[in-house]
Amino acid sequence: MRALIIGGGIAGPVAAMALRRAGVEATVYEAHPSGADGVGVFLTLGSNGIDALRAIGADAPALASGFPTPGIAMVSTTGKPLGRVSTTGPDEAGTVSRTLRRADLYRAVRDEAVAQGVRIEPGKRLVTAEDTGDGVTATFADGTRAHGDLLVGCDGVHSTVRGLIDPGAPAPAYTGLIGLGGYTRGVPVDVAPGDYSMVFGKRGFFGYALAPGGEVWWFANVPRRDEPARGEVEAIGAEEWRARLARLFEGDGGPAVRLVEQAHEIMPASPMHAMVKLPAWHDGRMIVIGDAAHAPSPSSGQGASLAIEDGVELARALRDHGDVARAFAAYDALRRPRVARIVKQAARVNNNKAAGPVGRVLRDLLLPVVLRMTADGRQTRETYGHHIDWDAAVA
Ligand SMILES: Cc1cc2nc3c(=O)[nH]c(=O)nc-3n(C[C@H](O)[C@H](O)[C@H](O)COP(=O)(O)OP(=O)(O)OC[C@H]3O[C@@H](n4cnc5c(N)ncnc54)[C@H](O)[C@@H]3O)c2cc1C
Numbered sequence: 001m002r003a004l005i006i007g008g009g010i011a012g013p014v015a016a017m018a019l020r021r022a023g024v025e026a027t028v029y030e031a032h033p034s035g036a037d038g039v040g041v042f043l044t045l046g047s048n049g050i051d052a053l054r055a056i057g058a059d060a061p062a063l064a065s066g067f068p069t070p071g072i073a074m075v076s077t078t079g080k081p082l083g084r085v086s087t088t089g090p091d092e093a094g095t096v097s098r099t100l101r102r103a104d105l106y107r108a109v110r111d112e113a114v115a116q117g118v119r120i121e122p123g124k125r126l127v128t129a130e131d132t133g134d135g136v137t138a139t140f141a142d143g144t145r146a147h148g149d150l151l152v153g154c155d156g157v158h159s160t161v162r163g164l165i166d167p168g169a170p171a172p173a174y175t176g177l178i179g180l181g182g183y184t185r186g187v188p189v190d191v192a193p194g195d196y197s198m199v200f201g202k203r204g205f206f207g208y209a210l211a212p213g214g215e216v217w218w219f220a221n222v223p224r225r226d227e228p229a230r231g232e233v234e235a236i237g238a239e240e241w242r243a244r245l246a247r248l249f250e251g252d253g254g255p256a257v258r259l260v261e262q263a264h265e266i267m268p269a270s271p272m273h274a275m276v277k278l279p280a281w282h283d284g285r286m287i288v289i290g291d292a293a294h295a296p297s298p299s300s301g302q303g304a305s306l307a308i309e310d311g312v313e314l315a316r317a318l319r320d321h322g323d324v325a326r327a328f329a330a331y332d333a334l335r336r337p338r339v340a341r342i343v344k345q346a347a348r349v350n351n352n353k354a355a356g357p358v359g360r361v362l363r364d365l366l367l368p369v370v371l372r373m374t375a376d377g378r379q380t381r382e383t384y385g386h387h388i389d390w391d392a393a394v395a
Contacts, residue, residue: 049305066100079253
């Protein structure tokens with residue numbers, strides 16, 4: 001069996017490695033000429049994402065970058081602690097989530113895939129694909145074609161494959177938030193090394209973590225009701241953001257203003273989108289996984305980890321159900337409930353981040369109670385403690 005993997009971000013190389021392990025030949029076609037490094041600031045790879053990489057022997061390169069992130073402390077507008085969420089897996093190994101630059105994670109999975117024998121073809125932007133019943137033919141923007149037994153769309157939140165599977169598929173929804181981040185040295189912060197502190201400010205949301213060596217990695221979510229035109233917020237320069245963020249977080253508890261004012265690097269901003277519910281993940285010989293199927297919005301801190309889990313689980317399903325249609329159905333049944341729960345949880349956090357004055361008061365009253373109930377509760381354990389047993393059969 002031969003798989004065409006569209007997209008060389010996170011889900012693509014992982015799916016290709018897992019499929020090879022399952023006996024399916026896989027080639028990755030990536031639109032960008034040099035992969036997709038340099039996109040975004042940093043992210044947290046959950047203990048569940050690390051577990052999924054481990055299932056296919058691909059965790060070591062990702063763990064070589066960044067730093068461990070054992071927990072997240074939530075703080076109110078006035079600086080009052082609201083509670084702490086543990087991001088350490090309850091597995092025997094006590095796997096700790098990890099914060100790393102997004103570009104480093106991309107490079108780690110891509111280099112590992114190449115080392116495991118996966119072919120990655122850069123500069124191949126899929127424009128269309130045709131399911132011929134006994135195979136799929138993909139056509140790229142440069143006029144070339146590729147033929148395989150199945151096609152896996154790993155082409156991110158603005159997926160092309162999603163529309164080929166279902167032309168009526170919903171578009172990703174704008175979350176009402178603009179995301180950006182940066183790096184600061186020389187500003188002392190009151191947070192345990194590696195832990196995140198996240199502040200629900202009056203006018204925006206601010207998160208920061210202390211990296212080894214004293215550098216602080218921070219991000220901001222800026223509420224904006226109307227969806228910006230394409231490229232609009234990306235075009236705003238670092239100095240303009242520095243001034244805007246300093247105004248936005250003025251008067252809030254925590255070190256946001258100092259971190260922003262003294263940052264040595266502020267990365268470009270982008271609007272945050274979520275793909276909340278996609279009725280059809282697959283049709284015939286084509287399927288979407290990762291953000292293309294279910295972008296949970298960056299508020300979940302789970303997009304990359306779910307994309308990795310998807311790649312591994314799809315390969316297990318294809319290994320155990322030689323027939324593509326049966327494998328896709330088994331994969332869908334396996335993944336939907338988990339993904340739906342995490343996506344829903346992220347949407348709830350988004351609403352809290354963009355809360356108005358009344359919502360803010362309620363949130364600050366209720367959040368400590370909710371966090372106490374959920375911090376080390378079932379939901380968090382289910383999210384971060386998810387384990388994939390590569391050898392187990394898929395029902
Ligand atoms: C600001 C921000 C912060 C985030 N923070 C976190 C976090 O803390 N934790 C976390 O887990 N996740 C986080 N995420 C989400 C995470 O980055 C994504 O969930 C993850 O990258 C999804 O992986 P993917 O492979 O599905 O898609 P992507 O990583 O988007 O990769 C898609 C790839 O497909 C390629 N492509 C697109 N169209 C085509 C085409 N037509 N033909 C060929 N190739 C194509 C793209 O160039 C890209 O390389 C964050 C995202 C953002 C924007």
